[in-house]
Amino acid sequence: MLTGTAKETYAADEALLTTRPHKLWMAAFMALLAVAPFLLNDYWLYLLCLATIYVASATGLNILTGYTGLVSLGHAAFMAVGAYTVAFLERETGLPFLLNILLGGLLAAALGAVVGLPSLRVKGLYLAIATIAFSFILHFVFVHFEGVTGGNRGINVAPATIFGHELSTYFDLYYVIMPVTVLLVLGAANLFRTRIGRAFIAIRDRDISAEVLGIPLLRYKLMSFAVAAFYAGVAGGLWAYFFRLVTPETFPLLTSIFLLAAIIVGGMGTILGGIIGAVFMTLTPEALRVVVDILSLFVDNAAGVLSPIRTVVFGGLIILFLVFEPQGLAEIIQRMRRFLQLWPYKR
């Protein structure tokens, strides 16, 4: 049975996967992820890779916003830092590409700690606005620091190579992007089994009480910023190898809003939320495209209104979820699971 799990040890209580069906489903899911490129065509593989990159970034933002309660609207800027670092290293040095991505993440993390500095002085809305300001300043740096960033033209990124083999197809890239993201998500899930992760949650729930309980606020807030920025930096590095061009316009404020929307729609403060939110938000525009394609049989110029409709639906999703289901898709899934478990007996 899925229900009625009696936990007898602390280890069992903290475990990520508790029941046998849970483990089986997860194993099946992992196996599916492993063979996905053989089952999908190039278009769907492209979408899957893109969604996976966003999953990595959204999971980072979820650590910061969902678990630590610090709202950031500058997350895309951290992705940009990772992407630029990777592009720069790829152009200037012969370092292996995984190391480049790691360095991109670390540089973003360092910057994240700096951006987090105002977080002890201001919080909530003010912090969100400070991060907007930060992302605009960083945009200026990208445009004007031409020797490194190539100014408005940006940098072309050479394809990642491993043992002399160029990773240029989506098929190859998938096997880089997916494992990295799985590792990151796993890391996030495990983070909240440790002292640090629990400190984050304590800060979210009541920062003053957390300090009374002996959690140094500034250190943990900065740590949260750094971890979130690391995730974004790695995601940005993956992005750089995926699209092979980085410009100042690649990561606008809209991407930050997109990521925040993803964790709102998915469910703040749950690992699952970050994942399904990012996938959902990546796939929704495609679903809309299909709808518009069908509509264009009956209405002329339906294709012309696709982009504004996407904008409206994007904003509408944020509003609807916040008003009607603030816990997000993750909560809906939990509810469905409970329903199915109790199904014939519950009245």
Next chain:
Amino acid sequence: MDWLFFAEVSMAGLGSGALLALTALAFVLIYKATKIINLAVGEVLMFGGYLYFAFAAGWGLPAWASIPLAVIGGGVVGGIVERGIIRPMLGENPISVFMVTVGLGSVLIGLTELIWGPNPRSVPAFVPSSPVFIGEAYVSRKILVSFVVAGVVIALFALLFRFWRGGVALRATATDQAAAYSCGIDVPRVFAAAWILGCATAAGAGVLLGSIGGLSVEMGAFGLSALAVVIVGGLDSILGALIGGLTLGLVQSWTSTYWGGEYVNLTTFSILLAALVVRPYGLFGTHDIERL
């Protein structure tokens, strides 16, 4: 240094600063009553500008009719938004409500693009384009008019807050919601009033801004500059909005003239960051003491 040129640049800066102050007023009105930062102010402003365009160019109404209609249109948007999505969020944490307004901004951009298309539009002028000279310095008449209008509106609101019953109710709600309730003030109505007034103000600013610089769906970015103004000036202070707006207008004008347009965002947001770190509650804002 060419002092005449400097004077002209400064006056143009004061003109755009007055518009910033007017937009900042829209933030202040809504924040003061409801403790919500409405990030969609920039988009309401854009929507107001387009409404004016629709009335003046589409229906061919004269300016004296289409300007009030556009302002009323902004107020209607504010009312609908307050009733439809802000009222159900009462009591939620401020971040959620803030995010709702982010979503609202996106919806407004999309709707505007659906109705009027993505291309920039120019608005029929309601002010003659002949220049005005103050001393020897040249000032565009449009900018002068918007300066005067913004000044009058801000002064009007300051007086209303001080003396009008509704203004007093609004300040009472801002100070202590529960106490205002128990004194017989209809708090939900105050909320609605704040949203309607705020959005109408933003729409009016949009008409002025659109008549100076033309309309585009990217106009909402102006709202971010105005946000910098309210952070510097204090989120709940009309005086702060005025002084902050004029100052930022001047600084932006000087920056773009002497350094180049691309530095405008940099200075604006650097000022914003510095203000946040040094005085998070702004120059004239209320300094909240947080209790456990």
